[in-house]
Amino acid sequence: MVNHALVLDLVERVGAVATGATFTVGWGADDPEVASETVAAWCERTGNQLVEVGDSFAVLRRGRAADPLLDLDPDQLPGTRLWMYTNFDCNLACDYCCVRSSPQTERRALGLDRVRQLAAEAVQAGVSELILTGGEPFLLPDLDEVVAACTSQLPTTLLTNGMLFTGHRLERLRRMDRQRLTLQISVDSATPEIHDSHRGKRSWKRAVDGIRIAHEEGFRVKVAATLPAEQLHEVEPFHVFLDTLGVAREDQVIRALAHRGVSETGIELTMESLIPEVTITADGVYWHPIAADHEDQLVSRELFPLKNAIDEVRARFVEHRQRANAAAAWFPCA
Amino acid sequence: MDPILVGAVAYTPNVVTIWEGIRDYFADTDSEMDFVLFSNYGRQVDSLIDGTVDLAWNTNLAWVRTVAQTDGACKAVATRDTDTVFQTMFVCRTGAGMTDLTSLRARRLALGSKDSAQAAILPVQFLAEAGIGGDDVELLRINSDVGKHGDTGRSELDALRAVLDDRADAAAIGINTWEAIGRDQLMPGAFEVFWESPTYSHCNFTALESMPDERIQPWVDHLLAMDWENPAHRPILEMEGLRQWVLPRLEGYQSLFDAVAAQGITARW
Numbered sequence: 001m002v003n004h005a006l007v008l009d010l011v012e013r014v015g016a017v018a019t020g021a022t023f024t025v026g027w028g029a030d031d032p033e034v035a036s037e038t039v040a041a042w043c044e045r046t047g048n049q050l051v052e053v054g055d056s057f058a059v060l061r062r063g064r065a066a067d068p069l070l071d072l073d074p075d076q077l078p079g080t081r082l083w084m085y086t087n088f089d090c091n092l093a094c095d096y097c098c099v100r101s102s103p104q105t106e107r108r109a110l111g112l113d114r115v116r117q118l119a120a121e122a123v124q125a126g127v128s129e130l131i132l133t134g135g136e137p138f139l140l141p142d143l144d145e146v147v148a149a150c151t152s153q154l155p156t157t158l159l160t161n162g163m164l165f166t167g168h169r170l171e172r173l174r175r176m177d178r179q180r181l182t183l184q185i186s187v188d189s190a191t192p193e194i195h196d197s198h199r200g201k202r203s204w205k206r207a208v209d210g211i212r213i214a215h216e217e218g219f220r221v222k223v224a225a226t227l228p229a230e231q232l233h234e235v236e237p238f239h240v241f242l243d244t245l246g247v248a249r250e251d252q253v254i255r256a257l258a259h260r261g262v263s264e265t266g267i268e269l270t271m272e273s274l275i276p277e278v279t280i281t282a283d284g285v286y287w288h289p290i291a292a293d294h295e296d297q298l299v300s301r302e303l304f305p306l307k308n309a310i311d312e313v314r315a316r317f318v319e320h321r322q323r324a325n326a327a328a329a330w331f332p333c334a
Numbered sequence: 335m336d337p338i339l340v341g342a343v344a345y346t347p348n349v350v351t352i353w354e355g356i357r358d359y360f361a362d363t364d365s366e367m368d369f370v371l372f373s374n375y376g377r378q379v380d381s382l383i384d385g386t387v388d389l390a391w392n393t394n395l396a397w398v399r400t401v402a403q404t405d406g407a408c409k410a411v412a413t414r415d416t417d418t419v420f421q422t423m424f425v426c427r428t429g430a431g432m433t434d435l436t437s438l439r440a441r442r443l444a445l446g447s448k449d450s451a452q453a454a455i456l457p458v459q460f461l462a463e464a465g466i467g468g469d470d471v472e473l474l475r476i477n478s479d480v481g482k483h484g485d486t487g488r489s490e491l492d493a494l495r496a497v498l499d500d501r502a503d504a505a506a507i508g509i510n511t512w513e514a515i516g517r518d519q520l521m522p523g524a525f526e527v528f529w530e531s532p533t534y535s536h537c538n539f540t541a542l543e544s545m546p547d548e549r550i551q552p553w554v555d556h557l558l559a560m561d562w563e564n565p566a567h568r569p570i571l572e573m574e575g576l577r578q579w580v581l582p583r584l585e586g587y588q589s590l591f592d593a594v595a596a597q598g599i600t601a602r603w
Contacts, residue, residue, distance in 0.1 A: 063573070
């Protein structure tokens with residue numbers, strides 16, 4: 001039976017707080033199911049929000065919390081881009097790799113069929129760009145088909161270390177759609193020392209050669225550098241170097257080293273602190289590509305339907321932001 | 335030109351949010367405004383009359399008292415659409431068998447705060463008009479929020495609790511409280527309305543007669559232009575409980591003027 005005084009308590013309590021603030025009502029030993037249904041019905045009718053239900057209480061918000069998704073730049077909206085880890089094995093063993101890739105790492109390939117389905121569903125889900133990464137994608141014998149499955153649907157960026165543009169792999173590169181594909185090649189410094197110290201001897205020269213080859217083949221090339229946070233303010237010489245390679249300034253990406261994977265240092269990144277970039281691997285849906293090998297950022301084991309995965313990531317982001325906003329409101333002076 | 339200064343009573347923390355939103359709406363217009371919050375309507379009306387504020391967001395009782403204290407040298411310039419059709423609802427326990435105000439003879443009626451027009455002053459007037467005098471019904475007065483003219487709704491909720499607890503057979507509440515509890519739909523078997531009052535007018539923006547029209551009219555025009563369909567305006571309208579600002583319906587205050595006169599309610603506190 002409905003506890004009639006509960007509704008009166010709700011009306012009185014909501015009047016005592018400002019819009020956006022939360023409050024708690026209790027119902028003692030009343031039937032929790034009936035009480036929570038009453039509270040939910042009252043919220044629905046009066047435009048307030050049921051935040052949490054316990055056995056003998058409910059937490060409510062006066063009005064409805066602002067939609068955190070509306071606070072984002074449209075380009076940051078989760079699901080605008082779809083990241084796909086084509087594989088995890090790599091010809092390098094970088095000492096800061098966020099997903100622990102190396103020549104010894106198991107391939108765990110996403111596979112052509114799943115990439116094809118993901119690319120098709122991405123269009124339906126409103127994704128505007130596909131990004132392929134690894135591991136080193138050029139280790140895959142069918143990479144040209146994987147890329148074609150993506151570029152046939154959406155503009156695509158392919159991340160690579162740029163070191164394998166020879167022989168049959170160069171032939172695969174040449175079969176890719178230059179109008180729809182951008183290559184993003186990793187280079188960490190303007191001279192070999194720093195780059196090679198992380199990625200291996202002679203890797204800098206081969207990567208720079210890879211940029212030149214990609215340009216010669218008619219591809220747009222972006223360059224991404226991974227730097228310790230303390231070096232991010234000393235990047236101008238690096239930009240000048242990339243200018244000499246013909247990489248446009250807007251295609252020069254500098255990113256901070258993350259404390260993930262095999263990296264022993266770097267900035268800490270959690271689901272609560274990261275705006276998500278929906279990421280698909282052979283193992284599941286992840287919050288962000290930086291943590292695509294870490295259970296703490298696994299969102300779901302189910303890749304399909306892709307729209308459900310994107311919706312789940314968005315819902316969790318909204319939940320995190322609202323919880324953070326509530327915490328800020330509760331502890332304004334702490 | 336100085337901003338128009340509007341007085342309002344702080345009956346809920348939300349008042350700050352509401353008035354900051356309204357102030358923002360008037361920013362960068364020809365009639366910018368600021369606001370002052372008062373703890374009670376008595377202080378607010380005093381401040382309107384002494385010129386501290388240019389406009390007062392008054393309840394219907396505050397309006398009646400302003401008219402009395404200024405000998406009518408004041409004007410109501412705008413109101414909410416919901417203020418033009420306000421009602422008092424008489425409710426009892428579902429199945430109590432009450433059918434109209436005469437059902438209250440020899441019964442107990444819970445009233446809200448004594449300065450609440452909707453839950454105390456007008457209900458007594460409605461009873462009198464129905465031929466029910468003070469000896470015919472036992473009045474349980476619940477003065478939970480005196481000074482705020484029933485705005486908090488707390489005394490009306492307490493009146494409803496009195497009915498649930500069998501300390502009263504019926505309660506008189508404003509239609510806004512009836513809506514807030516979900517009418518009779520969220521608490522099946524709890525309450526039913528057995529008499530609804532005629533509609534009357536509730537709050538309005540009050541100015542002194544001496545306030546020049548050329549100063550107040552642009553402010554009123556801009557207020558009336560607030561648009562429910564405009565996403566930037568909607569939150570304020572929702573929080574303040576209206577869909578459209580409108581011109582006041584002055585004849586809707588007559589029943590309260592009559593009640594105040596009949597019950598000998600003084601012009602001051």
